[in-house]
Amino acid sequence: MNTLVVKRDGSREPYDPEKIDRVVVAAGVTPDQATELVARMSAWLKNKNVNEISSLELRDKVIEELRNTDSYAANMFEWYQKTKEKTS
DSSP states (O other), rough: OOEEEEOOSSOOOOHHHHHHHHHHHHHTOHHHHHEEEEHHHHHHHHHHHHHEEEEHHHHHHHHHHHHHHHHHHHHHHHHHHHHHHOOO
């Protein structure tokens, strides 16, 4: 998969499933849950069949998948994102 993630500042970076794995584990899901979530994310992205996706759309999908996996972890992830936005 060669999808690029378009960041808020307009820069682009390759989609990195390991990055999603790290952040969802940090939010509180187990490593096994993270592996499953990343697989769902990657399948979703492959089905979209796009060359680029915004970091915000990707973030929203991560939150959706987290809600389906662990609502507490989803809340922690959203809290972190809001905190990060305030400091940017």
